[in-house]
Amino acid sequence: MTATRTANAGWRQEERELFLGLYGEMTRIRRFEELIQSLFLKGEVYGTTHLYSGQEAVAVGVSSALDERDRVAGTYRGHGHALAQGVGASELLDEMLGRATGINGGRSGSMNVTSMRHGYMGSYGIVGGSIAAATGAAMAVRRQGGVAVAYFGDGATNQGYFFECLNFAHVFRLPVLFVCENNLYMEYTLTEAVSGGDILSRSVSLGVPAEQVDGMEVWSVREAAGRAVERARAGEGPTLLEAQTYRFVGHSRSDPARYRPAGELERWRERDPLVLTRARLEREGVEPAALDAIESAVADELEAARERGLAAPWPDPATLPPEFAEQLGDRASASTGAAR
Amino acid sequence: MSALEFRTAIRDALDAELDRDENVIVFGEDVAVAGGVFAVTPGLHDRYGDGRVFDTPISELAMAGAAYGAAVCGMRPVLEIMFGDFLPLAMDSLVNQAAKFLFLDGEHGCPLVIRCVVGAGGRFGAIHSQMPVSWLHGIPGVKLVAPSTPADAYGLMRAAIQDDNPVVFFEHKRLYSTRGPALPAGGGALLPLGRAAVVRAGSDVTIVSVMKGVHDSLAAAETLAAQGVEAEVIDLRTIRPLDVETIVASVTKTSRLVVVEEGPLTGGWAGETIARVVEHALGDLDDAWRIATPDGPVPYSPPLEDAFLPGAERIAAEILERR
Numbered sequence A: 001m002t003a004t005r006t007a008n009a010g011w012r013q014e015e016r017e018l019f020l021g022l023y024g025e026m027t028r029i030r031r032f033e034e035l036i037q038s039l040f041l042k043g044e045v046y047g048t049t050h051l052y053s054g055q056e057a058v059a060v061g062v063s064s065a066l067d068e069r070d071r072v073a074g075t076y077r078g079h080g081h082a083l084a085q086g087v088g089a090s091e092l093l094d095e096m097l098g099r100a101t102g103i104n105g106g107r108s109g110s111m112n113v114t115s116m117r118h119g120y121m122g123s124y125g126i127v128g129g130s131i132a133a134a135t136g137a138a139m140a141v142r143r144q145g146g147v148a149v150a151y152f153g154d155g156a157t158n159q160g161y162f163f164e165c166l167n168f169a170h171v172f173r174l175p176v177l178f179v180c181e182n183n184l185y186m187e188y189t190l191t192e193a194v195s196g197g198d199i200l201s202r203s204v205s206l207g208v209p210a211e212q213v214d215g216m217e218v219w220s221v222r223e224a225a226g227r228a229v230e231r232a233r234a235g236e237g238p239t240l241l242e243a244q245t246y247r248f249v250g251h252s253r254s255d256p257a258r259y260r261p262a263g264e265l266e267r268w269r270e271r272d273p274l275v276l277t278r279a280r281l282e283r284e285g286v287e288p289a290a291l292d293a294i295e296s297a298v299a300d301e302l303e304a305a306r307e308r309g310l311a312a313p314w315p316d317p318a319t320l321p322p323e324f325a326e327q328l329g330d331r332a333s334a335s336t337g338a339a340r
Numbered sequence B: 001m002s003a004l005e006f007r008t009a010i011r012d013a014l015d016a017e018l019d020r021d022e023n024v025i026v027f028g029e030d031v032a033v034a035g036g037v038f039a040v041t042p043g044l045h046d047r048y049g050d051g052r053v054f055d056t057p058i059s060e061l062a063m064a065g066a067a068y069g070a071a072v073c074g075m076r077p078v079l080e081i082m083f084g085d086f087l088p089l090a091m092d093s094l095v096n097q098a099a100k101f102l103f104l105d106g107e108h109g110c111p112l113v114i115r116c117v118v119g120a121g122g123r124f125g126a127i128h129s130q131m132p133v134s135w136l137h138g139i140p141g142v143k144l145v146a147p148s149t150p151a152d153a154y155g156l157m158r159a160a161i162q163d164d165n166p167v168v169f170f171e172h173k174r175l176y177s178t179r180g181p182a183l184p185a186g187g188g189a190l191l192p193l194g195r196a197a198v199v200r201a202g203s204d205v206t207i208v209s210v211m212k213g214v215h216d217s218l219a220a221a222e223t224l225a226a227q228g229v230e231a232e233v234i235d236l237r238t239i240r241p242l243d244v245e246t247i248v249a250s251v252t253k254t255s256r257l258v259v260v261e262e263g264p265l266t267g268g269w270a271g272e273t274i275a276r277v278v279e280h281a282l283g284d285l286d287d288a289w290r291i292a293t294p295d296g297p298v299p300y301s302p303p304l305e306d307a308f309l310p311g312a313e314r315i316a317a318e319i320l321e322r323r
Helices: A002-008 A013-041 A056-063 A079-084 A089-096 A129-144 A154-158 A160-171 A199-205 A218-233 A264-269 A273-283 A288-311 A317-324 B006-020 B044-048 B060-072 B084-105 B150-162 B212-226 B244-254 B269-284 B302-308 B312-321
Strands: A071-075 A120-124 A148-153 A176-182 A210-214 A239-244 B002-005 B024-028 B053-055 B076-083 B113-118 B143-145 B167-172 B179-181 B197-200 B205-209 B231-235 B238-240 B256-264 B287-293
Touching: A013 A056, A013 A079, A013 A089, A013 A218, A013 A273, A013 A288, A056 A071, A056 A079, A056 A148, A056 A176, A056 A218, A056 A239, A056 A273, A071 A079, A071 A129, A079 A089, A079 A120, A089 A288, A120 A129, A120 B084, A129 A148, A129 A160, A129 A176, A129 B060, A129 B084, A148 A154, A154 A160, A154 A176, A154 A199, A160 A176, A160 A199, A160 B060, A176 A199, A176 A218, A199 A210, A199 A239, A210 A218, A218 A239, A218 A273, A273 A288, B002 B006, B002 B150, B006 B024, B006 B044, B006 B076, B006 B150, B006 B179, B024 B060, B044 B053, B060 B076, B060 B084, B076 B084, B076 B150, B084 B113, B084 B167, B113 B150, B143 B150, B150 B167, B150 B179, B197 B212, B197 B244, B205 B212, B205 B244, B205 B312, B212 B231, B212 B256, B212 B312, B231 B244, B244 B256, B244 B269, B256 B269, B256 B312, B269 B287, B287 B312
Parallel strands: A071 A120, A071 A148, A148 A176, A176 A239, A210 A239, B024 B053, B024 B076, B076 B113, B113 B167, B143 B167, B205 B231, B205 B256, B256 B287
Antiparallel strands: B002 B179, B143 B238, B197 B231
């Protein structure tokens, strides 16, 4: 594969700098997820969480191939998708903490984050919803040369959204990058056990060219995404990337992932995207001290965010209805009490 | 002169909005080249081309989801879901995404319109004749528009497209061929969503309805007038938001309220309407009731379907009976 060819070629100075930056972004996502987990266990983060740990190279590699014309639709495992689009760790953390300073003022929580100024349409709590969202976004942003990215898991490839939207995007040659993050499991079940055929051939049969990419290698993801984006911007339509990846944690906060065969997690951990990127950067001549400095800068950033977040104000329920409830224009409701 | 057909009024409104704003797009099954299975959209594809008016595959999940995605990224999609009976396929993105986007994002709205053909009386049977209003009535963030006349359809459609959040626009299949006065040169007025119209003044009873039910109510009012009962008829035009003020003002005068809903009695908007009026004007009410369809599927055979629907005769008879 192309990834091998790249791996054998040495990185130029600007590539070293680029991937050093991406290493920082991936590290921030991992540490962010660890922070969320610890705050969840302390009762500071509510409901449920779906952590991105292990899949960082996918979002970071894809976002590195995008620009401000583009839009991204993530999944409920979406903290990484949002952070990779440039959403600040502090404003995202505050959202998880339910604070007024959260990116959506505490209305969204973990599974429903939006930030249009970062080109982030949302994290979608319905499996496959992101596929349609990006398909529609592509109809809008193609007018300015933009592309839309849909992240979804292997489980979503059994949803109607997958089949309908790939066909739809093909028919209208929409500039969509369908990124299937194949982490093997749909919730607690092995996806292969409940699927016919395979993801690539499903995509190709719907007219959407598809390729597999090593989802643990950020440079491979970036390169594949770059090709697909180029294709989309040239008006050649959608592409599907199946990023082979793995989550190092359970499906959600309550899942100990006992369904994994012995040794599987350990084997994937050997291909931890942070470990692979760090090793590659060192091979390319980057000083370990420079990598250590990035890691400690991220740790400092998140510690500061944690302290700020836990001290941040709560949203005031009284501010919610007039600002964000349905714009009813309901004449009687607006004047309740006065009318009678 | 009764010149303007209901379906043409909708077409003219789409035309005016496509012309006004290049972000408006119209799509659905058979809407472009064929001009729509109910002939509502002829000529739009010729005028605006593939980029603005286009035919889609039969993929309601994709169509509705894509309409949502396009809307939050700057377009104003007008999606036709051919029969309202197919709306369940489009519900996920409407309920879980479009309706909540303004709330979650806090800044940007989701300007999309879903048009659909609804209602019985066309001998289409149980699954092409339903009134899907009550499926959608409980979704905060989605406005429900239900016009009864060509001029209203024009003004409400333009307002729906200009609204910054999701609107479902119901087109009753038995109104498509009805006619009304031609629009003034340059098009008719926009009608604000959420405002009802008193379409007949009266002092003895208030009849509230929408769409085809307004015509049935007006016909019933004529029958009643011949017997000395003057009915006030209110056309809600918009089911959500509900113009409670106009109904309360009428009930204050008549003290009797009947809500005529083509749709299942249980869980319908007629019940909600009465609840809202009771909350505001219980002391003014001497009687309030619903006339709706039975809690069962729409039958096919003409005598069965006709008996199923609330018509002018039943409305007049019940009002006289409860006098």
